[in-house]
Amino acid sequence: MPSKNYDFCVVGQGIAGTLLTYFLRKEGKRVLVIDKYIEKSSSRVAAGIVNPVTGKNFVKTWRADDFIPFALATYTEMANENGVDSFTKANILRALDSALDENNWISRTADSTLSDYLVDNADDREFSGKVSRPFAYGELTGTFHVHIKNILQHFRQQWQETGDLVNEQFIYQDLKHHETGFEYLDYKFKEIIFCEGYQAVYNPFFPETGLAPSKGEVLLVKIPNAGFKKMYKDKIFIVHQYDDIYWVGSGYEWDTLDESPTQKAYDHLSSQLSRILTIPYEIVDHLAAIRPTMHDRRPVFLKHGVNDGMYLFNGLGTKGSSIGPFAAKKFCNYLLFKKEEDKFL
Numbered sequence: 001m002p003s004k005n006y007d008f009c010v011v012g013q014g015i016a017g018t019l020l021t022y023f024l025r026k027e028g029k030r031v032l033v034i035d036k037y038i039e040k041s042s043s044r045v046a047a048g049i050v051n052p053v054t055g056k057n058f059v060k061t062w063r064a065d066d067f068i069p070f071a072l073a074t075y076t077e078m079a080n081e082n083g084v085d086s087f088t089k090a091n092i093l094r095a096l097d098s099a100l101d102e103n104n105w106i107s108r109t110a111d112s113t114l115s116d117y118l119v120d121n122a123d124d125r126e127f128s129g130k131v132s133r134p135f136a137y138g139e140l141t142g143t144f145h146v147h148i149k150n151i152l153q154h155f156r157q158q159w160q161e162t163g164d165l166v167n168e169q170f171i172y173q174d175l176k177h178h179e180t181g182f183e184y185l186d187y188k189f190k191e192i193i194f195c196e197g198y199q200a201v202y203n204p205f206f207p208e209t210g211l212a213p214s215k216g217e218v219l220l221v222k223i224p225n226a227g228f229k230k231m232y233k234d235k236i237f238i239v240h241q242y243d244d245i246y247w248v249g250s251g252y253e254w255d256t257l258d259e260s261p262t263q264k265a266y267d268h269l270s271s272q273l274s275r276i277l278t279i280p281y282e283i284v285d286h287l288a289a290i291r292p293t294m295h296d297r298r299p300v301f302l303k304h305g306v307n308d309g310m311y312l313f314n315g316l317g318t319k320g321s322s323i324g325p326f327a328a329k330k331f332c333n334y335l336l337f338k339k340e341e342d343k344f345l
């Protein structure tokens with residue numbers, strides 16, 4: 001029977017809680033994870049796309065040069081040391097709708113800060129004859145998609161086998177705080193970190209997180225013999241998953257905590273798909289999940305004002321796969337050494 005004394009308790013095993021636990025365990029810390037498994041959490045529905053250049057004006061995302069190399073190194077380490085099928089490198093072929101867009105793209109290819117990511121001549125051969133060709137294409141390289149579900153599943157199983165993961169809803173009222181740490185059921189730990197995704201809106205210890213959750217919906221689509229390896233972006237993303245199955249998504253809906261898929265989103269995604277694809281396809285699933293987006297679009301690491309040793313790590317928003325590893329490592333350092341600067345990205 002393993003000891004029920006831990007250094008840390010992490011509540012929530014989405015990408016945030018998994019990465020934080022991963023880094024803490026690498027430092028030799030004992031971590032208890034409490035996570036109520038839900039098939040359709042934000043991390044499990046996400047495509048895990050890491051894309052450093054976004055928007056109409058093709059600008060580099062916030063601190064891409066810090067976050068993306070660190071993310072790639074972390075997922076590579078997980079693949080090499082833990083045998084997790086953790087990511088796929090794939091360029092993004094991006095539709096350009098007009099001469100203005102194309103000129104804008106060409107002018108960005110001359111920007112030396114973007115040269116690692118923009119390909120000079122887009123190669124659309126693998127899509128040719130299978131999609132309605134837009135006005136032009138731009139191509140991004142250095143991009144990849146993270147298999148978040150595989151990562152979560154791998155570590156969940158490992159931690160369950162060692163008795164370090166409890167598949168239950170965490171009941172806030174049952175947490176007891178003593179001078180030396182915390183007690184929950186028959187577990188004891190010195191510190192606790194809540195990584196609950198959007199469900200942090202129900203956490204009574206942190207009433208002011210700055211969360212502004214946003215819902216996203218996705219279709220899983222079978223496109224027989226399409227053979228698309230690159231990610232395709234024309235208003236929506238088409239991303240290869242396995243065999244002939246592709247992830248197609250996604251939109252944003254604000255101000256709802258209802259996790260059910262909607263007809264409106266289904267109609268929107270399927271009409272975009274029929275506009276793009278010129279070959280047969282079949283919709284095999286429709287999923288919805290709620291992202292932990294923030295009012296200011298920045299992740300947070302909060303320390304409880306009164307309860308020593310109580311924290312919240314959240315707000316990975318639309319970019320859990322790219323920002324997650326750097327943020328989790330920084331906050332792990334804070335937990336280990338308590339240097340003020342590590343509380344902030």
Ligand SMILES: Cc1cc2nc3c(=O)[nH]c(=O)nc-3n(C[C@H](O)[C@H](O)[C@H](O)COP(=O)(O)OP(=O)(O)OC[C@H]3O[C@@H](n4cnc5c(N)ncnc54)[C@H](O)[C@@H]3O)c2cc1C
Pocket residue numbers: 011012013014015016017034035036037038041042043044045046047048049050168169170171195196197198199200215216217218249250288289290291292314315316317318319320321322
């Ligand atoms: C449709 C969609 C597409 C996306 N696409 C991308 C993308 O391409 N690239 C990208 O980087 N990001 C993408 N994202 C965003 C990404 O998914 C999020 O940034 C990330 O998943 C947030 O992870 P998290 O761990 O904070 O939250 P979650 O994934 O929500 O995990 C929280 C976990 O905590 C558990 N939990 C909560 N409260 C409790 C409790 N009281 N007791 C026990 N367990 C609890 C939940 O069950 C869950 O397992 C997308 C999101 C959506 C919805």
